[in-house]
Amino acid sequence: xxxxxxxxxxxxxxxxxxxxxxxxxxxxxxxxxxxxxxxxxxxxxxxxxxxxxxxxxxxxxxxxxxxxxxxxxxxxxxxxxxxxxxxxxxxxxxxxxxxxxxxxxxxxxxxxxxxxxxxxxxxxxxxxxxxxxxxxxxxxxxxxxxxxxxxxxxxxxxxxxxxxxxxxxxxxxxxxxxxxxxxxxxxxxxxxxxxxxxxxxxxxxxxxxxxxxxxxxxxxxxxxxxxxxxxxxxxxxxxxxxxxxxxxxxxxxxxxxxxxxxxxxxxxxxxxxxxxxxxxxxxxxxxxxxxxxxxxxxxxxxxxxxxxxxxxxxxxxxxxxxxxxxxxxxxxxxxxxxxxxxxxxxxxxxxxxxxxxxxxxxxxxxxxxxxxxxxxxxxxxxxxxxxxxxxxxxxxxxxxxx
Numbered sequence: 001x002x003x004x005x006x007x008x009x010x011x012x013x014x015x016x017x018x019x020x021x022x023x024x025x026x027x028x029x030x031x032x033x034x035x036x037x038x039x040x041x042x043x044x045x046x047x048x049x050x051x052x053x054x055x056x057x058x059x060x061x062x063x064x065x066x067x068x069x070x071x072x073x074x075x076x077x078x079x080x081x082x083x084x085x086x087x088x089x090x091x092x093x094x095x096x097x098x099x100x101x102x103x104x105x106x107x108x109x110x111x112x113x114x115x116x117x118x119x120x121x122x123x124x125x126x127x128x129x130x131x132x133x134x135x136x137x138x139x140x141x142x143x144x145x146x147x148x149x150x151x152x153x154x155x156x157x158x159x160x161x162x163x164x165x166x167x168x169x170x171x172x173x174x175x176x177x178x179x180x181x182x183x184x185x186x187x188x189x190x191x192x193x194x195x196x197x198x199x200x201x202x203x204x205x206x207x208x209x210x211x212x213x214x215x216x217x218x219x220x221x222x223x224x225x226x227x228x229x230x231x232x233x234x235x236x237x238x239x240x241x242x243x244x245x246x247x248x249x250x251x252x253x254x255x256x257x258x259x260x261x262x263x264x265x266x267x268x269x270x271x272x273x274x275x276x277x278x279x280x281x282x283x284x285x286x287x288x289x290x291x292x293x294x295x296x297x298x299x300x301x302x303x304x305x306x307x308x309x310x311x312x313x314x315x316x317x318x319x320x321x322x323x324x325x326x327x328x329x330x331x332x333x334x335x336x337x338x339x340x341x342x343x344x345x346x347x348x349x350x351x352x353x354x355x356x357x358x359x360x361x362x363x364x365x366x367x368x369x370x371x372x373x374x375x376x377x378x379x380x381x382x383x384x385x386x387x388x389x390x391x392x393x394x395x396x397x398x399x400x401x402x
Contacts, residue, residue, distance in 0.1 A: 005236045006247055012227045014282035014289075017255065020220045021290025024112050026298070027213030029053075031333035032100045032109060035359045040367070045207060048198040049214035050337070055194040056218025057254075057342035061225055062187030070229040072343040073163055073180075076251030077330055079345040080163040082156040087149040088328050089351040095325025096258075096332060097358020101366075103318025106333040107257035107326065111284060115291025118304040120311075124319040125261055131323025132262030145328060166190075166344040183344055190344070221338050224254030228279060249278025254342075256335025258326025260284045329354070361385050371402050 023029070027049075034046035064070035073080045100106040103124045105113065110128075113121035135141045156164060161172045162179070167186040171179020204210050227233060229252035240246040249263065260280025267276035295301040306312040326332045329351040331340050337355060340348030364385025368376045380398035387397045 005232070005239045006250075009227055009232060009236050010277055010279055010282045012232070013224060013279040014286035016220050016223045016227070017283040017286025018290035018293070020217065020255070021112055021115055021287035021292075022294040023213060023216040023290075024108065024287070025116060025291040025294040025300070027209040027216075029213035029217060030105060030109050031337060031355075032105050032359060035097075035101075035356055036363060039360045039363050044201065045204055045210050046213075048201060048204045049210045049217075050333075051194050052198045052211070052214030053217035053221070053338050054341050055191045055198065056215060057221040057225075057338050058187050058194075058344065059191035060218070060222035061342045062184050062191070062344075064222075064226060064230070066184050069231070070225055071252065072225065072229065073165070074252055075229070075343065076249070076253040077256065077335070077340070079330065079336075079340045079343045079348055080165050080168075082161065082163050083153060084156055084164055084347065085149065085153045085330075086347070086350065087152060088145070088330065089347045090354050091145075091149075092325045092327070092329025093336070093351040093354025094358035095321045096329055097325075097355040097360075098362045099318040099321025099323075099325055100333070100355075101318070101359045101362040102314045103322060104315065107261065107322055108287065108332065108334050111257060111287040112291040113304075115288045115293075116295040117301045120304055120306055120315055124315050124322075126265075127316055127319030128258060128323040128326070129261035129265040131320050132258050132327050133265050135324055135327035136259060136262055137266075141327070164346045166346060166349075169346060186344060217334070217338060221254045221334070221342060224279075224283075224339070225252070225342070228253050247275040247278070249280060253279060254339040255283055256280065256326075256331045256339055257284060257287075258323060258332050258335065261323070262327075360389060364388060368399050372399055375399075 028046075029049055030046060031050055034050050037043040037045065038047050061070065061072050065072060103110065105121070107125065107128055110118075110121035110124045114125065156162070162168055165180060165183045167183030168180045170186065171182040176182065198214070199205055228236070233252055237250060240250050257280075260278065260283060263276070263278050264281045264284050267273070267281055270276060292301075306315065322332070326335070329336055330347070331337070331351065333355055336348050336351040341352055361382065365378065365381040368381035368384055369378075376399055383392065384397055384399040386392040387394060388401065
């Protein structure tokens with residue numbers, strides 16, 4: 001019986017990921033592309049699709065929790081945990097944002113590209129997986145990061161605050177007896193507010209691909225929460241509770257792609273052990289398969305390889321930064337930027353903002369170094385990029401805007 005329910009959950013996760021991969025390929029839903037369009041062209045279309053996905057998932061999670069079908073606060077990844085690990089969210093988010101720009105896309109986008117025939121993305125994902133494995137299966141994280149991050153990260157429980165959900169934080173600030181009850185109303189206001197802003201754009205409303213991409217990504221993330229944390233998920237967790245060696249990866253969760261890349265390497269090292277096929281591993285293979293099917297149907301299958309050694313090095317550094325940063329930040333652009341944010345965890349919003357900032361600044365540096373070549377040092381390009389983003393005053397500009 002244990003194997004049966006585990007198989008059901010894993011298959012459901014893989015099938016929903018297959019839909020995700022096909023739709024992301026078809027609609028060109030891309031979080032790095034969204035940041036690039038906004039920073040380089042002032043186009044917010046794909047950024048609106050990303051925020052639509054967030055809104056859909058957030059409203060859905062709040063509804064499921066209100067109906068007592070789900071408890072996102074007990075998720076396998078502790079998005080709402082009382083330990084407010086702010087250095088992880090900021091440093092990890094910045095690293096991931098830089099990495100996804102150097103690697104031409106986030107983990108999810110690289111999986112989609114693998115399905116479309118991009119061999120560069122295959123090596124990127126292998127690097128992401130290797131770094132995720134390093135972070136989760138060795139002492140690297142504890143030695144390099146946890147040793148100094150943990151002492152400066154407050155435990156909200158010590159201040160009488162149950163978790164870092166926005167509603168809980170606001171309710172605790174005003175001394176409410178049951179502050180977590182505010183999460184529903186915060187989700188409604190935030191979700192509907194985002195949808196109102198998103199659909200204010202006529203260009204967005206008239207683009208079927210943008211609307212479809214945002215809607216499907218949000219619904220698939222919501223589906224992941226329901227499958228693993230709803231009635232099926234509860235049966236799943238109860239079935240493995242008393243096993244001597246329960247399968248890995250059991251728990252309430254939704255889609256994220258950095259840690260599962262490491263889990264996938266563990267499975268590929270011992271493919272005979274099917275218990276290593278977690279929800280995340282099935283999701284990873286599902287996205288690739290869905291993208292591949294769409295590429296075949298649309299005749300978009302194209303083999304791609306690195307242009308030169310510099311291109312190879314850039315992508316490998318990007319993959320390494322995504323692997324380390326994604327684990328550190330507790331998720332990627334989907335894992336934190338949609339799944340985490342849908343729980344209203346403050347840390348998820350910080351991680352999402354850090355990812356966007358890291359990516360945008362990297363694009364600015366790349367732009368100024370391309371335009372000014374040797375005249376544009378890294379420092380000058382970085383400071384000028386911060387000025388462009390209005391994070392530093394105009395008097396600190398080092399390079400003229402082009």
